[in-house]
Amino acid sequence: MYRCEVIHPQSKEVLDSGLAVYFKGPKSFTGEDIVEFHVHSGRAILNSVLSALSTFPSLRLAEPGEFTRRAFESGRLDLTEVEGLHDLINADTSSQRQAALQAVGGVLRQRFESLRGTILRALSFVEAVIDFGEEEVEDDVFQEARVLARKAHTEVQSLLADYRRSEIVRSGLRLAIFGPPNAGKSTLLNFLAKREAAIVTNIPGTTRDVLEVTLDLGGLPVIVSDTAGIRSTEDIVEKIGIERAIEAIDKADVKLCVLDVAELDKASAELNSMIRRVKPFLLINKLDSRPLTPSQALALAKEQHNAEGVWAASLQSGVGVDAFMAELGAKLHDTYAAQLEHGRTDTPLVINARHREHLQGALQFLDAFLGQGLEGEQNGSSDDIVFAAEELRYAAQAIGAITGRIDVEDILDTIFREFCIGK
Ligand SMILES: Nc1nc2c(ncn2[C@@H]2O[C@H](COP(=O)(O)OP(=O)(O)OP(=O)(O)O)[C@@H](O)[C@H]2O)c(=O)[nH]1
Numbered sequence: 001m002y003r004c005e006v007i008h009p010q011s012k013e014v015l016d017s018g019l020a021v022y023f024k025g026p027k028s029f030t031g032e033d034i035v036e037f038h039v040h041s042g043r044a045i046l047n048s049v050l051s052a053l054s055t056f057p058s059l060r061l062a063e064p065g066e067f068t069r070r071a072f073e074s075g076r077l078d079l080t081e082v083e084g085l086h087d088l089i090n091a092d093t094s095s096q097r098q099a100a101l102q103a104v105g106g107v108l109r110q111r112f113e114s115l116r117g118t119i120l121r122a123l124s125f126v127e128a129v130i131d132f133g134e135e136e137v138e139d140d141v142f143q144e145a146r147v148l149a150r151k152a153h154t155e156v157q158s159l160l161a162d163y164r165r166s167e168i169v170r171s172g173l174r175l176a177i178f179g180p181p182n183a184g185k186s187t188l189l190n191f192l193a194k195r196e197a198a199i200v201t202n203i204p205g206t207t208r209d210v211l212e213v214t215l216d217l218g219g220l221p222v223i224v225s226d227t228a229g230i231r232s233t234e235d236i237v238e239k240i241g242i243e244r245a246i247e248a249i250d251k252a253d254v255k256l257c258v259l260d261v262a263e264l265d266k267a268s269a270e271l272n273s274m275i276r277r278v279k280p281f282l283l284i285n286k287l288d289s290r291p292l293t294p295s296q297a298l299a300l301a302k303e304q305h306n307a308e309g310v311w312a313a314s315l316q317s318g319v320g321v322d323a324f325m326a327e328l329g330a331k332l333h334d335t336y337a338a339q340l341e342h343g344r345t346d347t348p349l350v351i352n353a354r355h356r357e358h359l360q361g362a363l364q365f366l367d368a369f370l371g372q373g374l375e376g377e378q379n380g381s382s383d384d385i386v387f388a389a390e391e392l393r394y395a396a397q398a399i400g401a402i403t404g405r406i407d408v409e410d411i412l413d414t415i416f417r418e419f420c421i422g423k
């Protein structure tokens with residue numbers, strides 16, 4: 001790194017004083033020789049330095065993503081690391097940043113490469129039988145291939161199971177607000193969002209559609225949905241709204257029911273059965289409208305509903321709101337941790353929709369291979385064996401597409417060359 005002045009090559013004008021860094025290839029970001037200028041920010045400085053550089057005929061501005069593309073093409077990054085870099089730059093919350101850092105660090109690449117290696121080893125066993133004939137190879141070669149394919153199958157399934165965890169890291173927990181009409185559900189959404197996201201009126205049945213807002217609640221990404229009040233109604237539009245509300249509640253990781261303190265015993269049969277079924281957290285709202293202390297309201301609510309987290313507050317006067325927010329934040333963190341761990345202790349991998357698609361493809365090919373009934377070579381005709389090999393090749397290709405390494409043949413060659421066949 002050099003401390004230097006940046007001087008216009010023709011006019012010799014001093015444009016800025018800064019630092020220049022020389023990264024010698026191949027240990028640079030793109031693998032090529034790279035020079036970085038560290039100059040002061042400010043439009044005039046940047047413009048003058050860029051226009052000075054453009055006076056060199058061999059230089060031009062990089063296309064969007066060109067540095068990362070070159071890094072990929074020179075093998076410095078695979079596709080999962082490229083995606084991780086993109087996620088890292090766009091991370092909004094600390095949980096997203098941590099997960100993206102893992103991908104940039106190559107954790108995903110290693111998992112997918114080792115999975116692909118397992119499939120290729122299985123393939124090399126099957127290829128051995130095709131190339132050398134059944135007499136030349138050990139009896140249990142098919143068995144060996146099946147064991148490896150089954151191992152790969154299990155691994156693909158566990159990666160697919162990570163998809164929901166990844167979705168939570170990427171897009172957030174889903175929190176559904178529901179309850180009877182007019183309890184203050186939309187008021188709560190607006191309070192959480194710190195803006196008038198939803199229409200609030202004193203007319204019951206104001207909210208019809210499900211309204212989703214993505215928020216940062218205590219450092220976690222949370223998709224909050226406000227829903228139509230649940231009651232029996234003949235209004236067609238409201239009916240549809242209530243059906244959508246029920247869908248949103250069922251999809252949610254955290255369910256929060258808002259009740260009006262004055263109407264605790266007036267909930268409809270539909271709502272009561274929903275509360276019994278989904279066991280939501282309860283927020284008893286409008287405490288200002290009755291001469292009750294928060295603890296009296298809580299006792300009253302617990303009499304009606306046997307819920308795990310119950311708070312009493314007034315979204316209008318602000319009474320009880322701080323405690324509610326702090327404890328809801330803690331509950332969200334608990335749920336988040338529980339969802340991520342899923343009975344496991346490793347940090348979540350960020351499996352995105354693209355990865356999932358290829359994993360599902362690989363699973364089908366592995367299923368097809370395992371369903372071929374090649375328990376022993378006596379069961380399989382040589383055609384069957386050739387088809388079985390094809391399934392494994394496609395499975396390996398599907399995984400290779402995730403990392404961007406689809407050159408199956410040459411890797412197969414290396415494995416095959418090392419394969420001890422006794423010849
Ligand atoms: N007194 C009092 N009124 C409140 C409180 N919170 C909300 N309200 C009022 O209650 C009425 C209904 O509020 P909304 O937020 O629209 O209720 P909702 O549950 O979304 O109603 P629907 O969408 O119709 O199901 C509005 O007039 C709010 O201003 C509160 O803490 N105290």
Ligand SMILES: [K+]
Pocket residue numbers: 181182200201202203204205206207
């Ligand atoms: K309302």
Ligand SMILES: [Mg+2]
Pocket residue numbers: 185186187198199200206207226227
């Ligand atoms: Mg509403």
